[in-house]
Amino acid sequence: MIKPGKMVREVLKSLFLKPATILYPYVHVQMPDRFRGKIKFISSRCIGCKLCMRDCPTNAITITKVGDKQFQAEFDLDKCVYCAQCVDTCPKKALEATVEFELAQLKRGKLKVTFHAEPMPSAAPAAIAESAATSHPAAGA
Amino acid sequence: MANIKIPIGPQHPALKEPESFSITLNGETIISMDMRLGYNHRGIEKACEERTYIQAMYLVERVCGICSHSHSTCFIQAVEEIAGLAVPPRALYIRTIVSELERMHSHLLWLGVAGHEIGFDTLLMYSWRDREVVMDTLAALTGNRVNYGINTFGGVRRDISKEQLDGLLKTMDVLEERTKYYIEVASQEMTLIKRLSGVGYLSHEDAVKLGAVGPTGRASNVDADVRRDDPYLAYKDIEFKVITDTHNDVFGRTLVRVGELMQSYSMIRQLVAKIPEGPVTVKAPRKMPAGEALSRYEAPRGEDVHYVKANGTDKAERVKIRAPTLANLQSVAKMMENNRLADVPIIIAAIDPCFSCTDRMVQIKHADHGRQETLSWQALHAQSLEWYRKQGVDFADLNAKMSRRMKI
Amino acid sequence: MILSLFNLLIFPGFLFLSLFGLAMEFVDRKLYARMQNRIGPPWFQPFADFIKLAAKEEIIPEEADPVMFRLMPVFALTAVVTAFFYIPLWGTHSLFAFNGDLIVVIYLLTLPTLAFFLAGWHSTSLFAMIGATRTLTQLFAYEVPLFMAVLAPALLAGTWSLSEMTVFYQVHPAYAGFNIIGFIVALIAIQGKLERVPFDIPEAETEIVGGTFTEYSGRLLAMFRMAIDIEAVVCASLVAAVFLPFGFGLGPAWGFVIYVFKVLIIIALLALLRTVLARLRIEQMTIFCWKVVAPAALLQLLINLILSGVL
Numbered sequence: 108m109i110k111p112g113k114m115v116r117e118v119l120k121s122l123f124l125k126p127a128t129i130l131y132p133y134v135h136v137q138m139p140d141r142f143r144g145k146i147k148f149i150s151s152r153c154i155g156c157k158l159c160m161r162d163c164p165t166n167a168i169t170i171t172k173v174g175d176k177q178f179q180a181e182f183d184l185d186k187c188v189y190c191a192q193c194v195d196t197c198p199k200k201a202l203e204a205t206v207e208f209e210l211a212q213l214k215r216g217k218l219k220v221t222f223h224a225e226p227m228p229s230a231a232p233a234a235i236a237e238s239a240a241t242s243h244p245a246a247g248a
Numbered sequence: 249m250a251n252i253k254i255p256i257g258p259q260h261p262a263l264k265e266p267e268s269f270s271i272t273l274n275g276e277t278i279i280s281m282d283m284r285l286g287y288n289h290r291g292i293e294k295a296c297e298e299r300t301y302i303q304a305m306y307l308v309e310r311v312c313g314i315c316s317h318s319h320s321t322c323f324i325q326a327v328e329e330i331a332g333l334a335v336p337p338r339a340l341y342i343r344t345i346v347s348e349l350e351r352m353h354s355h356l357l358w359l360g361v362a363g364h365e366i367g368f369d370t371l372l373m374y375s376w377r378d379r380e381v382v383m384d385t386l387a388a389l390t391g392n393r394v395n396y397g398i399n400t401f402g403g404v405r406r407d408i409s410k411e412q413l414d415g416l417l418k419t420m421d422v423l424e425e426r427t428k429y430y431i432e433v434a435s436q437e438m439t440l441i442k443r444l445s446g447v448g449y450l451s452h453e454d455a456v457k458l459g460a461v462g463p464t465g466r467a468s469n470v471d472a473d474v475r476r477d478d479p480y481l482a483y484k485d486i487e488f489k490v491i492t493d494t495h496n497d498v499f500g501r502t503l504v505r506v507g508e509l510m511q512s513y514s515m516i517r518q519l520v521a522k523i524p525e526g527p528v529t530v531k532a533p534r535k536m537p538a539g540e541a542l543s544r545y546e547a548p549r550g551e552d553v554h555y556v557k558a559n560g561t562d563k564a565e566r567v568k569i570r571a572p573t574l575a576n577l578q579s580v581a582k583m584m585e586n587n588r589l590a591d592v593p594i595i596i597a598a599i600d601p602c603f604s605c606t607d608r609m610v611q612i613k614h615a616d617h618g619r620q621e622t623l624s625w626q627a628l629h630a631q632s633l634e635w636y637r638k639q640g641v642d643f644a645d646l647n648a649k650m651s652r653r654m655k656i
Numbered sequence: 657m658i659l660s661l662f663n664l665l666i667f668p669g670f671l672f673l674s675l676f677g678l679a680m681e682f683v684d685r686k687l688y689a690r691m692q693n694r695i696g697p698p699w700f701q702p703f704a705d706f707i708k709l710a711a712k713e714e715i716i717p718e719e720a721d722p723v724m725f726r727l728m729p730v731f732a733l734t735a736v737v738t739a740f741f742y743i744p745l746w747g748t749h750s751l752f753a754f755n756g757d758l759i760v761v762i763y764l765l766t767l768p769t770l771a772f773f774l775a776g777w778h779s780t781s782l783f784a785m786i787g788a789t790r791t792l793t794q795l796f797a798y799e800v801p802l803f804m805a806v807l808a809p810a811l812l813a814g815t816w817s818l819s820e821m822t823v824f825y826q827v828h829p830a831y832a833g834f835n836i837i838g839f840i841v842a843l844i845a846i847q848g849k850l851e852r853v854p855f856d857i858p859e860a861e862t863e864i865v866g867g868t869f870t871e872y873s874g875r876l877l878a879m880f881r882m883a884i885d886i887e888a889v890v891c892a893s894l895v896a897a898v899f900l901p902f903g904f905g906l907g908p909a910w911g912f913v914i915y916v917f918k919v920l921i922i923i924a925l926l927a928l929l930r931t932v933l934a935r936l937r938i939e940q941m942t943i944f945c946w947k948v949v950a951p952a953a954l955l956q957l958l959i960n961l962i963l964s965g966v967l
Binding site for chain 2: 692782853865940
């Protein structure tokens with residue numbers, strides 16, 4: 108039957124339901140495990156083939172040689188489109204996608220992230236990536 | 249009352265993208281409409297020629313924010329045809345699953361937008377809440393909510409696990425129940441029917457003549473669907489009905505879209521039941537052999553066409569994209585006839601337009617001598633500065649002024 | 657003299673009304689959100705919106721008539737606040753009662769709509785002018801049913817004074833039950849008066865941007881918004897006084913609680929209306945008002961006419 112107010116029952120029911128929205132950013136949002144967020148670089152695995160630079164659709168990656176078999180990566184997060192093609196391309200799995208997605212910054216300079224080469228190849232890769240992202244040149248020296 | 253001309257756009261609350269409609273009104277009744285495209289040209293086709301195939305794939309995926317999988321699959325199909333790649337069946341099934349999920353989120357989005365355009369925000373909030381279920385599923389399956397990036401040459405980048413497939417079936421049950429409710433609302437709520445039926449009439453003959461595609465055409469009883477007429481991906485393995493309607497108006501377009509949602513749920517169930525085991529990708533070359541291919545794809549908004557010409561290098565020589573909105577835009581002017589100002593937003597929204605997908609190049613025809621000319625960016629910039637100077641505003645050193653002010 | 661000033665400016669005058677109006681705006685928005693399964697705004701949102709708007713720069717279009725442009729918000733605000741003083745709230749007597757104040761209240765409530773029209777017209781912008789003509793077209797559709805609906809209970813009570821009406825229904829509380837059709841008609845008409853869905857045609861944002869208020873900004877817009885908030889409260893109070901004349905004899909404290917409760921119920925009903933309906937077109941709106949709402953109001957008048965003879 109065609110009549111106005113078809114949704115009355117539904118909206119009154121909703122009045123007592125838990126809201127579907129959340130108070131973001133006060134409530135943290137967790138992305139699924141396979142989410143393609145900010146890219147992480149693990150310097151110890153890099154062999155400097157620079158295939159990631161070639162495949163990157165936006166030229167957001169720069170890999171530079173800083174020493175013997177030592178490479179550092181520079182990411183332009185404002186250029187990156189988070190397609191994670193570099194992760195697929197990398198033959199040595201030196202790049203990984205994280206679930207981090209809250210990347211907005213007030214200053215453009217902060218969107219340039221440098222992952223410095225680790226001084227000793229034996230150090231734990233994860234720890235290096237963390238300290239390296241702070242862009243402190245003497246990290247772990 | 250004298251005729252008045254009102255501008256809808258380029259900036260207007262009813263439009264989500266810049267496009268200009270100039271509407272001549274007599275009171276509230278529309279006399280005629282003039283349309284100007286070209287506010288959103290991004291030069292994607294040209295940019296594709298400058299990039300390798302892999303880079304171009306991600307660029308093509310970003311032609312449209314809603315039907316990103318449609319464009320990327322359509323492009324990839326063409327390139328795979330040129331390269332003669334045999335894509336594994338499991339990869340085809342995964343692509344089809346993502347493609348139908350995309351249709352769901354697009355149609356649910358449209359339902360909400362349509363509700364908003366006629367001032368029915370409750371429908372917007374509900375359908376977008378339910379759309380969120382699809383978005384979360386897509387994020388879990390592919391790794392992102394909008395630009396899924398699931399495709400790669402020769403297959404897909406990610407496999408779908410058994411648990412995910414089971415989860416998918418449960419999601420379909422939830423969505424089906426919600427969609428049944430929307431069908432009920434759409435066919436029973438009086439104010440909704442009053443605002444939708446009889447609005448934006450497009451007869452079957454006009455729809456054929458103006459080449460309307462997708463739900464816009466099918467609501468005028470144009471029985472065409474690439475999925476059935478020219479099966480691609482895994483569509484030949486599954487059964488589905490092509491929803492058509494004879495209302496010929498916005499109400500019909502709503503029914504077609506909601507009906508297609510129900511079809512998509514049944515398709516996903518069949519795909520999950522039939523998905524074969526096996527690899528999801530074959531190795532693809534970086535350089536594609538010379539050749540050309542045309543690929544068709546039924547995007548949520550209608551038939552999407554991509555043409556690719558390869559010349560044996562790792563870059564395409566020419567890429568041509570015909571987004572479905574371009575085919576449907578012609579019919580908007582026809583639909584506007586004999587309607588009222590209040591119907592303008594819903595008529596435009598009813599073709600589910602995607603203007604930035606459609607915009608290609610601007611060619612300016614001079615009113616006085618009829619010659620065509622193409623303006624370069626510099627010329628356009630200089631012309632705009634000159635125009636404003638005549639109005640008494642000097643923008644020439646605006647950047648310098650602004651930077652000086654920012655420092656202080 | 658000082659008491660009168662206090663009454664006019666502080667309680668139950670301008671200050672109380674502003675705060676009450678903003679609070680009711682919050683109730684309306686929160687209910688709207690919760691019915692749509694959203695969280696909705698925090699309690700201070702309408703206050704924050706008002707303060708923010710009031711602090712912003714006001715821009716007057718060059719082509720607009722600056723005097724009328726500035727005057728109209730003040731005019732609308734004054735009219736609604738004035739109307740409030742003639743409505744019995746928590747006692748059977750309003751602040752300034754006289755015989756015939758019912759008519760004055762209804763006319764005072766028409767003034768803001770006229771102010772919206774003039775404001776839109778003098779903005780000289782296309783969208784504002786279309787909004788203005790729509791405002792006026794709509795006014796003719798809902799105003800007559802509203803008049804008839806509100807006059808019907810007065811007919812039964814045999815007086816044109818709101819205060820005397822409440823006294824009458826205080827003596828015969830069961831008689832209020834006869835006015836149920838009028839109550840529904842009044843709710844629908846008020847939805848039109850407040851320009852809310854399904855009758856928000858004059859400011860339909862997807863069609864004509866901001867409608868009448870397209871060119872308004874800053875303090876002037878804040879004043880208009882405040883006028884609309886207060887108008888909602890005044891209309892709700894009027895409907896409460898005319899159609900829900902209960903609980904006046906319990907003293908000021910209980911009377912006040914019951915009054916707030918009644919206003920809350922009416923605001924909730926209005927919020928429900930705008931949640932479940934889509935916006936109508938202007939011609940659909942006028943047809944609906946003249947073919948359905950006006951006959952219903954006439955029926956109410958007829959019933960009360962017969963009843964006043966019988967009882």
